[in-house]
Amino acid sequence: MRRVLVKGAGVAGLTVAHELAARGASVTVAEIRSQIGGNASWLAGGMLAPWCERESAEEAVVTLGKVSADWWERTLPGLVTRAGTLVVAHARDAFELARFSARTRNCEPLDEKAIAALEPDLAGRFRQGLFFAGEAHLDPRRVLEALAGKLRAMGVVFLFEAGEVALSDFDQVIDCTGIARADDDLRGVRGEMLLLHTREVSLARPVRLLHPRHPIYV
Ligand SMILES: Cc1cc2nc3c(=O)[nH]c(=O)nc-3n(C[C@H](O)[C@H](O)[C@H](O)COP(=O)(O)OP(=O)(O)OC[C@H]3O[C@@H](n4cnc5c(N)ncnc54)[C@H](O)[C@@H]3O)c2cc1C
Incomplete structure (x- = not known):
């Protein structure tokens, strides 16, 4: 052995x-x-978001990442949520959505009504968005x-x-x-995480807010 x-x-x-x-x-x-x-x-x-990551990552992230949700489901059944990713931007930053969709793939455009249907607690807050149905989270x-x-x-x-x-x-x-x-093939990425607990807002999937200076995801 x-x-x-x-x-x-x-x-x-x-x-x-x-x-x-x-x-x-x-x-x-x-x-x-x-x-x-x-x-x-x-x-x-915990976002399994290869298509969104393609905005700034190389093709291998999509090629390898798109089988990751299946791998987790097979390995630890029931611990992956396959509800996609919602990407939104405030009306004044609508160009960010056009830029993001041009650099990614596998998404569909959403209007205000469709955003509210996916995430009722975001009703009336965003006029346009993108939905990456194939993505998952854990x-x-x-x-x-x-x-x-x-x-x-x-x-x-x-x-x-x-x-x-x-x-x-x-x-x-x-x-x-x-x-x-870390060497030439591996680079560190700095991130910050906040744990928020609230009874007022409930989201069913990762939501990414595009912003020219302060992009965030929840
Ligand atoms: C805030 C934040 C959010 C992120 N969000 C996402 C996300 O949503 N989706 C996503 O896909 N990725 C995300 N990432 C990236 C992801 O977390 C990393 O790519 C991934 O966790 C790296 O895993 P790893 O096993 O290579 O490294 P690590 O998790 O760092 O594990 C390396 C381990 O090696 C140990 N070690 C070090 N030296 C030695 C030694 N000499 N001997 C033995 N052990 C040693 C360390 O203690 C550590 O436990 C995020 C990263 C951050 C910081």
Whole structure:
């Protein structure tokens, strides 16, 4: 049996560990932190939005990203919400919608009525929008915990607060240490996350607000 060491227990490390363990490898995941949480994957928004990301990302993000919702559904049934992405802009920034749709694909234009039908709490707030029906979202913390639990059940060994691991114990090492491993192929992207709890507004899907200076997504 092939012995594989996966370094890093973010989404990259855990998904690689899953694929290898499912194919019969003996997998150990070594993580420098004391637990699963706290890394970029823990802080992510959980949007599986390859077509929206194409606005500024290369084609591979679409090619690989468009199968991601199916992968999560297959791997952890019931934890992916397939409700698409709504993109809106205030009337004075309508040109942003034209620019965004020109740089992306797989979306349909929406008028005020269609926006209200999708997200009743946004009724009357936006005149135009775009809908990316094929996109999905998940709760990153929930799926990371669930995936780690599934891996343990599959026999994957976790080493937390892992210092130097004896590489000679393994046939292969896969580096999934994220930004710690940044090189020419990997760049860090800074983001900020706010957790908002409200009973007044309810949204069924990620909503992106296009704005020339302060784009945000909820
Ligand atoms: C605010 C924010 C929002 C985001 N929203 C989205 C989104 O909605 N959708 C989306 O697709 N992407 C999103 N991203 C991007 C996404 O979070 C990252 O691309 C992804 O989490 C990277 O995963 P990773 O496993 O490569 O890295 P990480 O999650 O950073 O995991 C790397 C792990 O390696 C560990 N490590 C480091 N050095 C060592 C070592 N020497 N030995 C062992 N372990 C080590 C680290 O502790 C860490 O746990 C967002 C990012 C941010 C910051």
